[in-house]
Amino acid sequence: MSNNYSIHSLKPGLKVIIFKEPCIIKSSFFVKPGKGQAFTRVKFKSFLSGKTVELNFKATDRLKKANIKEIDSIYLYNDNSFWYFLDNSTFEEIHVIKEIIDFKRFWLIPQCQCSLTVWKKNVISVNVNNFINLKVIQTSPVIKKNSINNSLKMAILETGVSIKVPYFIKINDYIKVDTRKCKYISRVK
Template sequence: MKINGNEIRPGNVLEHQNSLWAAVKVQHVKPGKGGAFAQVELKNLLDGRKLNERFRSADTVERVRLEQKDFQYLYKQGEQLVFMDNDTYEQMELAEDFVGERAAFLQDGMTVTVEIWEEKPIGITLPQHVTLEITEADAVVKGQTQSSSYKPAVLENGVKVMVPPFIEAGEKIIVDTEEIAYVRRAD
């Protein structure tokens, strides 16, 4: 779908310079001389490069709609993560690097959303929160409240997070997968 340069919004996915770009920041500028334009910070969805581009209102760009499909995480095989399409039951392998450090939060049977463009996966979204058990937690030092009241802890998947002093090893907590941070105790 073609849109004008002044209609670009953060989060839009655009086809520009024969590649796929996500608009990260958009600033509309009206200089004293000349026509108005949109200063757009773009991030390449295929290789991660960044680009700053000016689009005048007369410029047209192709806005791309990505297909979003739910997949179920099955298992890890070497450096590959295996997912199953919830509708067709076909399996798809993604490199662990594709998911990044959040791959540590994948659990058997977890449903993730994969963004697909022209039959090629270009993004993955994990659930916002996961429940994990604390395997190690530092002891609380009395009188430590003047500094940060959080202490380091290690989760069952090996990831380190900061938790409140009342959290002990063996407890289950809810962790934010985007921020990789403690949210609250699990029920």
């Protein structure tokens, strides 16, 4: 199997090396202008920086395949410097530095399933579930006259994240949260 992709074979989801960084292809469009040479416009997202960029490539260009591996794991615990995970297949403990975890720390509760993206034997990304159930640990009580105009209030969840929730949500309620948008979805019965 080749270590390179031709520009015509690029499709969303492929992992390639661009500017010496692993990236994932978001979209690829063939463009035939009225004048000049045809090209392919590729939108990609860097795993390391998280930035999304568009570049144009000639038909003869090739992109190197990124040797990236996904590891299914279970989140165990953290010590505020490292977050520890258990590899589901080898049962090895994997530690991830705080900078890689970043904002995703708010979606990691002990024993939750997630996947780790590994490149050159280093974890470069932690992928959490799109939806997670969390307990409300603090929220303000509803004042009757405010509930008519304001249908949302702030709540602090068990992981420390603050989000807007409907006025009827109380302390100790469990709610479903969209981790991509940091948004309340529903109350969990």
